[in-house]
Amino acid sequence: MPQGLIGRKIGMTSVFVEDGKNVPCTVIEAGPCVVTQVKTVESDGYTAVQLAFDEKKEKQTTAPMMGHFKKANTTPKRKLAEFRDWSGEMQLGDVITVDIFNTDRWVDVTGITKGRGFQGVVKRHGFGGVGGQTHGQHNRQRHPGSMGASSYPSRVFPGKRLAGRMGGDRVKIINLRVLKVIPESNLLLVKGSIPGAKGSYLIIEK
Secondary structure, three states: OEOEEEEEEEEEEEEEOOOOOEEEEEEEEEOOEEEEEEEOHHHHOOOEEEEEEEEOOHHHOOHHHHHHHHHOOOOOEEEEEEEOOEOOOOOOOOEEOHHHHOOOOEEEEEEEOOOOEEEOHHHHHOOOOOOOOOOOOOOOOOOOOOOOOOOOOOOOOOOOOOOEEEOOOEEEEEEEEEEEEEHHHOEEEEEOOOOOOOOOEEEEEO
């Protein structure tokens, strides 16, 4: 079995746990995923299992990908992901469900954070702004301030924290507790929040 699944973020809710506490959690639609490729050292140089998730229309699928899915005897899928670690013998067309998390207490979840667009240094990096509205300045509260010396090196060093595009990053949250598994609905309830907007794809790993 692969050590993970592809899922979709449904949203957040809260559930009561054994000690009576009301715990916030994220609801994830995890699988079912289909094995669409088994990579080996002989053919690909490394070992991995490729899983596919979420139905896709045939007219929106390219001809090469249609052939790829037909090899696995499955319908076109939207999201593909590889998992390096697995146990047992995997075959094309095998279906992996959320049941693989039944005995696990903790998972790692990877997602793409929400895109925030172009943001300034106060929101993007937590800068404090420049002073108050005194000392003869009136419109610089949220500006980054000095960029460095003007004579030498006469440039801004690479990596300096400045304004720019914020969000849209791949982020992994590790050691999240599995609160509940609902196999009949392919749902996984994980404690706390995870990156990404509602409906975004996630990689859930043991």
